[in-house]
Amino acid sequence: MSENPNKKIKNKKSKSKKQKSKEDKSKEEKKSFLEKIHEKPPINPQPKEEEIQQETRTFQEEQSSDFNEFISDIEEPELKQIDEGSDSVDDLFGENQDEDYESNDELDHYDLNEVDDTEYPNLPIYQRHQIEMDLENKEEKPKSKKSKKSKSQSQSNSNSNSNSKSKSKSQSNSNSKSKSKSKLKLKLQKEIKKPNSILNLGFIQSTETELPSLDDLDFDAIDISLLRKWRTNPEIKREISKRFHNFLVGFSDENGKLTYVEKIKVAGSQNEESLVINYSDLSIKEPKLAMWVADSPMEILPIFDEAAYKVFLEMFESYEQIQPEVHVRISDFPLHDSLRDLRQHHLNTLIKVTGVVTRRTNVFPQLKKVKFVCPHCNSTIGPFVQNSLSEIKVSSCPVCSKKGPFRILEDETIYRNFQKISLQESPGTVSAGRLPRTKEVILLNDLIDSAKPGEEIEVTGVYRHSFQTSLNSQNGFPVFATVIEANFIVNKEDSFESFNLSHEDINEIKKLSKDPKIRERIISSIAPSIYGLKHMKTAIAMALFGGEPKLIGNKHRIRGDLNVLLLGDPSMSKSQILKYVEKTAHRAVFTSGKGASGVGLTYSVRRDSTTGEWTLEGGAFVLADQGFCLIDEFDKMNDHDRTSIHETMEQQSISVSKAGIVTTLRARCSVVAAANPIRGKYDPSLTFSQNVDLSDPILSRFDILCVVRDTVDPIYDEKLAKFVVESHVKSHPNSRAMEQYEKENANEAQFDEGGIELIPQSLLKKYILYAKKNIHPQLTNIDEDKIKKLYSDLRSESAVTGSIPITVRYIESLIRMAESVAKMHLRDYVREDDLNFAIKIMLESFISTQKFSVMKTLRNRMNKYLMYKQDSNELLFYLLQSLVKEKIDYLKLRHQIDAPEVVEVDQEEFEMKAKNMNLIHFSSFYSSSYFVANHFTLDKKNGIISKKF
Structure with a gap:
């Protein structure tokens, strides 16, 4: 049957209408595209407005002509190209369509190494257009070659076939269209490349500053x-x-x-x-x-x-x-920051900080490069590089696009060591009234275990931030925690490494050490704001210099630090002298006995918040390693807490065996403690053990016991009151007397009450640091028989009097004290006079702990040790003061005189008692500073020594 022609014409008309609608749609798209191109972007203020307007008009005229020509080519009737006699459609499926669905590993799977996961911002229209034109130009080059080749073939075969004419005609039409398109694109490219073009202006304004080319790059610039x-x-x-x-x-x-x-x-x-x-x-x-x-x-x-x-x-x-x-x-990074000074501008920069390690975690394996296995398709995902702050999370498999969980491929995954330590500000650097700051430090690779709790270290590393969910939930908005990723660590085994003395300082220190009275000058310079108390200052000076530790057979260590106990009546400057040590010593931790517990003094075990592991946190003794641990109100501690520091005071170590942690912490520090008597005031009719609530094991671990009593002495009390009043007047910040005093004594040396020249505090600190760092005296030719005889005498006297027990530890204490005296003189060996002075201090400490009834008898028995090479003027002054005091007591009792203006002492009686003590140099004493500075006068004619008040 033949088809209806009317129906065929209707189909053709409907097709032509659809084609025209498509053409109209394509025209509108092209128009909108060109309108976007002609659209005026934000103008860079650099070129002039007239030039921009002229350039715009010229560009629009050129583009309109090219556009009309381009549209005319497109508007040619394409109905002629449609085969009117065919209703067939193109076959979209070929004979080999099944091959498209065959699996191919190379084409079906992405190469993860070539996949770019970087997120790029959205490009504006002009940038996208320029990129598309560049890509199309690359694609048109091979097409143009093919078109030329096809054209030449069509011309050579034009006479062979009549149908070739139509083909060549269609090819020529397509070539004309492509020429018009390429012409328009070349115009656009040229326009973009012009410096003052509208398109180029919009492009420059919207993009960031371009980097210079590498050919013209100045690396140093x-x-x-x-x-x-x-x-x-x-x-x-x-x-x-x-x-x-x-x-x-x-x-x-x-x-x-x-x-x-x-x-x-x-x-x-x-x-x-x-x-x-x-x-x-x-x-x-x-x-x-x-x-x-x-x-x-x-x-x-x-x-x-x-x-x-x-x-x-x-x-x-x-x-x-x-x-x-x-x-x-x-x-040796030059910039040094404090932990409390780190701010946001330090992020991602190199910093250097110093602090004490308070806590250290175990060593954990951290992923460095990890590969995963997809459980659905068994494909390998990765490798991914892990940093120390964030966790790697793979959302989906790039092969099957299914979500995890993914299994780690252990054979191809690389791990590295990871450890965290807590770094706290050094105790000596924290201002009064402020809590020390703490920062976590990450140790990687070979930096693991490079620092232990209690050690003071210097960390150079990168200050970074880390995201913590707990902080965000607490604050309700994004807050980042900060850590230090260590790059280099200096373990200050020698705690004085940071103090580099100049050559001028060293020369001044060596010159000062040659003074024959350097020991007396150092003792008088200790706490110059405290009047008197020479015995207590001597003990503190010995503790500051310290002795030498010994290692016997590389196994047993004998401490070299001196422990001092200050016991006495209230208001005797015990706490004040502890504060002086805290400021003078390089490293010191101050604590109070009432607020200190055994855990706070030694160590504590707690769970780490991030890892869940049990970790150690050092107490005051650990933080004071190679320094001083100062404990005020030592008697207020309970017995259990005091028992926990027995090992610390003698072996200078803390053994830990808790929560599966068995280790030993170092606590190489000198303990200086202050305590008050049981009854408030020291009772001389009782023994030392009866006056203080401390056990014998604790007392035997102290090298020097200083008993400070508040006795009534009118002469001493008058001088003390005068000293305190002058100190308050001079120390007032708005006082004129202070300004005048500073001007008068700016370049003048200061003297104490005995006329001994004081050492400036800054120079004294340097002197102590230099001695502890460089001077290591040895015991050479000392009188061993004298030590044996002294130990035997002390043991017998202790048994008779019932005072503190004398143990073998006192021999070690005596050696440490002798080494400390040698350090005061910067000597590399201990001399006989160093040992004698140490014996004198030990005996003073032992005698002061006795009952008043046996104190005088014991002093007379030990007089041969106490009087060794002591200044005769000082002894005569002490004897003369005792005579004056007896005369005042007599006047008070006999004549009811409270405060006599002048006290007279018989010169013959004074000299007779002095001769009994083998003191015969009276002429030098009468002209000495001891006699003149204390307002004594001598009347040779009447033989009377007068003391004016």
Whole structure:
């Protein structure tokens, strides 16, 4: 049957209408596209308005002509190209359609190494248009070659077949269309490349400042802000690596020795993983790299590590089998910050801080490079590089697009060591009334276990932030915690390492040590704001200098620090002298007995909030390692807490056995404690043990016992009152007397009440530090028989009087005290007079603990030790004061005179008692400062010594 012709015409008309609608739609799309192109973007204020308007008009005229020509080509009737006699449609499925559904691993799976997961911002229309034109130009080049080839073939075969004419005609039409399109695109490209073009103006204004080309790049002129933009540029990385490589192999010292070549040889021979670089060396040779590594260490340090590893491999070819990587450590970083001064501008920069390690976690394995296995398709995902702050989370499998959980591929996953420590501000650096700040420090790789609790360390690292869910839930808005990722750690085994004395200081210290009265000057300079109390000041001076620790057979350690107990009546400056030690000593921890517990003094065990592991946190003794632990109100501690410090005071260590942790902490510190008597005031009719609530084991661990009594002495009380009043007047900040006093005594030496010249406090601190750091006296030719005889006498007297027990520890205490006296003179050996002075101090301590009834008898028996090489003027002055006091007591009792203006003592009686003590140099005493400064006068004619008040 034949088809209806009317129906056929209707179908053709409907098709033509659909075609026209499509054409109209395509026209509208092209028009809207060109209108977007002609749309005026924000104008850069640099070119003039007239030039922009003229350029716009010219561009619009050119584009309108090209557009009309382009549209005319498109508007040619395409109904002629439709085969009127065929209703067939194209076959979309070929014979080999099944091949499209066959699996192909190379085409079906993405290569994860080539997948770009970076999120890019949305591009504006002009940037997208320019990128699309560039891509189309690349695609049109091979098409143009094919069209030329097909055209030449059609021309050669034009006479062979009549149908070829129509084909060549259609090809020519398509070529004309492609020419018009390409012409329009070339116009647009030329317009964009013009500097003052509208399109180009919009492009420049909306994009960021372009980086300079590498060909014209001045490496030394790159700013740090540009460095962060260039961090992914391989050329910059290669240049940094090259310069650092040249620094390692080419840097030499003053003698021409290649510093870091030698260091690498030593490190390679010892199979080390780190290479320490001095920052000052890097700043001299490569100042730009030094500045960059300080401002952007996260980008620069990995490049340094790769460059250093290449140098290792050049010197040791098989080093890759020993160490998989080498880390560059930055030492001697010049900028030092306090933990409480770290702020947001320190983030992601290199910092250096100092503190005491209070807590240390166990060592954990941390993922460095991890691969996962999809449980659904068994494909491998990764590797992913893990940093120390965030956790790797894979949302879905790139192969099957299914969600996890994913299993870690253990065989191809690389781990590294991870540890956390808590760093607290050093006790001596915290201002009064403030709590010490704490910061967590992350240790990686070979820095593990480089610091123990109680040690004072100096950390150089990167200050970074970390996200913590607990902080956000507490605050209700995003808050980040901060940590320090350590790069280099200096363990201050010698706690005085940070105090570098200049040559001038050392020369002044050595000159001061040659003074024959240096010991008396040091003792008088201790706590100059406290009047008198010479015995207590002597004990504190010995504790500040300390003795020498001994290690017997590399197993048993004997302490070298001196422990001092101050016991006495209230208001005798015990707490004040503890505060003086806290300010004078390099490292000191002050605590009170009522507020201190055994856990607070030794250690505590608690769970770590992040890892859930039991960790140790050191107490006051651990924090005061190689320093002083000062305990006020020592008698207020309970017996259980005092018992916990027995080991600390003698062995200077703390044994831990709790929560599965068995270890030993170091507490190498000197204990200076202050206590009050049981009844408020010291009762001389009772023994020392009866006056204080302390057990014998605790008392035997103190080297020096100082009993400070508040006795009534009119002469001493008058001088004390005058000293206190003058101190308050001079110390007032708005006092004119203070200003006048400072002007008068700016360049004048200060003297104490006995006429001894005082040492300035700043120089005294340096003197003590130098002596403890550099002077290590040895026992050479000492009188051992004298020590034996003294120990035997003390043991017998202690048994008779029932006072404090004398044990073998007192012999060790005597040796430590003699070494301390030798350090005061900066001597490398202990002399006989050092031992004699130590014996004198020990006997003074022992006698002061006795009952009043046996004190005088015991002093007479030990007089041969007490009077050894003591200043005769001082002894005569002491004797004369005792006679004056007896005369005042007699006047009070006999004549009811409260405060006599003048007291007279018979000169003959005074000299007779002095001769009984083998003191015969009276003429020098009458002209000495002891006699004149204390308002004594001598009437030779009448033989009377007068004392005016």
